[in-house]
Each structure stands twice: as structure tokens, then as C-alpha cells.
Amino acid sequence: MLERKLVKNMDWTFIWLLAVVLFSSLLILKSASANVVAGQPYYFVKKQVLWIFIGFCAMAVTASFNYRYFLKLGNSIYFLNLIILVAVLLLGEESKGAQRWISLGPFEFQPSEFAKIAIVISFAAFLNRRQGNLNTLRDLIPCFLYIGIPMLLILKQPDLGTSLVFLAIMLGMLWAGGANPKIMIALVLVILFLVIIIFGILFVATDGFQKPPEELPIPLPLKPYQLMRLIIFVNPDMDPLGSGYHMIQSQVAIGSGGFLGKGVGNGSQVQGNFLPEHHTDFIFSVVGEELGFIGGSLVLLMFFLLINRMIKIAMESRDIFGTLIVIGITSMLCFHVMVNIGMTIGIMPVTGVPLPFMSYGGSGLLTNMVSMGLILGIALRKEQLTF
Incomplete structure (x- = not known):
């Protein structure tokens, strides 16, 4: 249980910021999901409220444990994580062409979501x-392999969006762990170079992004639908009723919202169900259409304040292990926000990465709340206690 002497370190600012984000998410979800299930405008809101309650309980339980217990369990957590990810490939339920879910009776969960927390904790112990x-490339190669194995298992499902989250976590934690800055810069440049190469190959194979690729000059480790997402990102009008439909409708929704928006419940793209997945991956498009530029800016401000508080907690941690955990979670959150919002406004490819705390989904919300519990637990123990 939580020691009484820890209560004085309770970060109420962090808790209130999180509560504001969650309350705002319910207001947005109510409008976004009102017409998804006929005759049940509160169907998804009720389920999300239940998940928020479960999430707060999970956060409280996680915060009550001394995070340093995980330091000795790093290897066990890592290998258990790998076993579960392999089990998904062998036993997982297939949905929409991807094998990402495991069924436990009436419940389904997505192990790749919980794998994010597992990799943050285990990689923090590894770097510690x-x-x-x-300092050298030879020193960092084991780190690349450590992250690369679970990343490839998730890519095999296939789940490109979540696998890229692991890359963001690795970069953030290596930076916080004191990796050679020159090597880190070189690594980022190599990643950017590879992205340019991929788009260059697609440019040649599609006659300047004007047609679907018949044959690639150089094979790429991506599924056909993933390649189409990259092509559609550059030219969504190539398939406006197919692969490009999501991106086009999202930009129409956000663009039509203007400065102040059309008002809650008055978004034609959302309420008319023209915008797919508007209560999950494209919920920020609902904000843009119904609350306009002002509403979108307020959502970004809420995330900025929450992330800023997380960085403050990382800087005040009593040890490098705590700092690494907080920075890993912060990197994960930043990546999700950047990619999801970038996807909805058309400056990022569609990857299926949800908006943290706002997109509907039990596994994702529970993962985020447990990660917030880890951060709160680190904040509670920022000082060496004497008894």
C-alpha cells in the first residue's frame, strides 16, 4: 500500500491535467459516437467511462508499487513480452487483415498495447x-537488437504504427540515458535517409504517385496495403473512394470547421458518418469540424501541459531508472499525438495510431493509465525517504 509519507509528494497538477484531458475526451466522444450505433447515442461513452474507472484503479495500484522493484525484473518482463507477442502470431484473432488480438472468453485485448509499457520498463532496466x-556504435548495437526483436514481431502482425512507436521510445530513452549525441544525430539522419529511399522507390514504381505499383524495383518489407497508404499520403486523389477516402474526408471535416467550428453535434462529416473511424483513429477530425481551430488548439495545449509536467517529473526523479521510464512514456505519448494529429490533417500517412486518452478503445486507454501510474509512482518517490 501507499506509505503515508509519500502523500506529501503527490503531484496534484499532474493528476488534474490528466483528469481534464479525460473529461474533455468524453465530451468529444459523445458527439463523435452519437450516430455510430443506431438508437444508442451513449453506447461508446458508457463503455469509455467504465474503462476510465478501471484505468484510474489501475493507475492507483501501479503508483502504489515502488517502481524500483521493476529494476530486477527487467529481463523477466522482456522475455514474457516476447512470449506473448509470439502467441499473438500463433493464436491471435484476425481482424481486417491483421492478427493483433487475443480473446479471453468475452474479452479481447491487444498485447501490442501492453508491450509498450513492458518495453519501456525492461529497456530502462537494460540501459540502467x-x-x-x-558512447560508441558498438555499445549501441545491443540496444538496437533489444528493441528490434519485439518491434519485428509487431510488424509481423502486421502493425506498422505500433512498431514505429517502439522506435520513438528507443530514441527518447537513448537520449535520456546519455548516448553519444553524434551517434544519435547520425541515427536520425539514417532513418530520414531510409524514408527518402522508400518514397523514391515508390515514386519510380508508381510513375510519380499516379498509379498503384505493379512491381517494385527493390523489394520493401511492407504489406501491399501499407505501401498504398504511403502512396495515398502523397496523392490521396489517386483513389478517392478507396484508400484515399479516410484522408480526404478528414481534411474536408477539419477544413470546414474554420476558426470556431460548426458547434458540438453539428458536424456534417461526422454526424452524417462520411468520416470513417471518427470515434477512434480520426477523433481529432471531430474536434476540428465541430470546435474549429480554437478547439483543436485547446486539445494541443492540454497535451502540451501534460507532457511538460511529465518532463518535469523526469527531471526530478531520484535516479536514472525513474528518469528513463518517464522519458520512455513521454516519447510514446508524443509520438502518438504527433502521428495521429498529423494523419488527420494530411501531413502524415494513415497508420492507425490512436490519439491517447481521446480515441475510443479499452486496451489503449488502460495502457495509457497504467503508464500514468508509473509516472505518478516515480513522482511520489522523488525524494529519498527516511523513517
Whole structure:
């Protein structure tokens, strides 16, 4: 249980910021999901309220544990994570061409969501043991392999969006762990170069992004639908009623919202169900259409304040292990926000990455709340206690 002497370190600012984000998400979800299930305008809101309650309980339980217990369990958490990810490939339920879910009776959960927390904790323990030994490329190769194995297992499902989250987590935690800045910059440049190469190959194979690729000059480790998402990102009008439909409708919704929006419940794209997945991956499009530029800016401000508080907690952590965990979670949250909002406004490809705390979904929300519990637990123990 939580020691009484820890209560004085309770970060109420962090808790209130999180509560504001969650309350706002319910207001947005109510409008976004009103017409998804006929005759049940509160269907998804009720389910999300239940998940928020479960999430707060999970956050409280997680915060009550001393995070340093996980330091010795890093390897066990890592290998258990790999076993579960392999089980998904062998036993998982297939939906929409992807094998990402495991069924437990009436419940389904997405292990790749919980794998994010597992990799943050285990990689933090891994880097904690390697402090002072992250100066050369040879030092970093084990780190790349450590992240690369679960990343490839998730890519195999296939789930490109979640696998890229692991890359963001690795970069953020290596930076916080004291990796050589020159190597980190070189690594980012290599990643950007590979992205340019991929788009260059697609440019040649599609006659300048004007037609679907018949044959790639160089094979790429991506599924056909993933390649089409990259092509449609550059030219959504190539398939306006198919692969490009989501992106086009999202931009129409956000663009039509203007400065102040059309008002809650008055978005024609949303309420007319022209915008697919508007209560999950494209919920920010609902904000843009119904609350306009002002509403979208307020959502970004809420995330900025929450992330800023998380960074403050990381800086005040009593040890590098706590700092690494908070930075890993912060990197995960930043990546989700950046990619999801970028996707809805057309500056990022459609990847299926949800908007944290706002998109409907039990596994994702529970994962985020447990991660917030880890951060709160680290904030509670920022000082060495004497009894």
C-alpha cells in the first residue's frame, strides 16, 4: 500500500491535467459516437467511462508499487513480452487483415498495447545497467537488437504504427540515458535517409504517385496495403473512394470547421458518418469540424501541459531508472499525438495510431493509465525517504 509519507509528494497538477484531458475526451466522444450505433447515442461513452474507472484503479495500484522493484525484473518482463507477442502470431484473432488480438472468453485485448509499457520498463532496466557504456556504435548495437526483436514481431502482425512507436521510445530513452549525441544525430539522419529511399522507390514504381505499383524495383518489407497508404499520403486523389477516402474526408471535416467550428453535434462529416473511424483513429477530425481551430488548439495545449509536467517529473526523479521510464512514456505519448494529429490533417500517412486518452478503445486507454501510474509512482518517490 501507499506509505503515508509519500502523500506529501503527490503531484496534484499532474493528476488534474490528466483528469481534464479525460473529461474533455468524453465530451468529444459523445458527439463523435452519437450516430455510430443506431438508437444508442451513449453506447461508446458508457463503455469509455467504465474503462476510465478501471484505468484510474489501475493507475492507483501501479503508483502504489515502488517502481524500483521493476529494476530486477527487467529481463523477466522482456522475455514474457516476447512470449506473448509470439502467441499473438500463433493464436491471435484476425481482424481486417491483421492478427493483433487475443480473446479471453468475452474479452479481447491487444498485447501490442501492453508491450509498450513492458518495453519501456525492461529497456530502462537494460540501459540502467549500461550507464557510461553508450558512447560508441558498438555499445549501441545491443540496444538496437533489444528493441528490434519485439518491434519485428509487431510488424509481423502486421502493425506498422505500433512498431514505429517502439522506435520513438528507443530514441527518447537513448537520449535520456546519455548516448553519444553524434551517434544519435547520425541515427536520425539514417532513418530520414531510409524514408527518402522508400518514397523514391515508390515514386519510380508508381510513375510519380499516379498509379498503384505493379512491381517494385527493390523489394520493401511492407504489406501491399501499407505501401498504398504511403502512396495515398502523397496523392490521396489517386483513389478517392478507396484508400484515399479516410484522408480526404478528414481534411474536408477539419477544413470546414474554420476558426470556431460548426458547434458540438453539428458536424456534417461526422454526424452524417462520411468520416470513417471518427470515434477512434480520426477523433481529432471531430474536434476540428465541430470546435474549429480554437478547439483543436485547446486539445494541443492540454497535451502540451501534460507532457511538460511529465518532463518535469523526469527531471526530478531520484535516479536514472525513474528518469528513463518517464522519458520512455513521454516519447510514446508524443509520438502518438504527433502521428495521429498529423494523419488527420494530411501531413502524415494513415497508420492507425490512436490519439491517447481521446480515441475510443479499452486496451489503449488502460495502457495509457497504467503508464500514468508509473509516472505518478516515480513522482511520489522523488525524494529519498527516511523513517
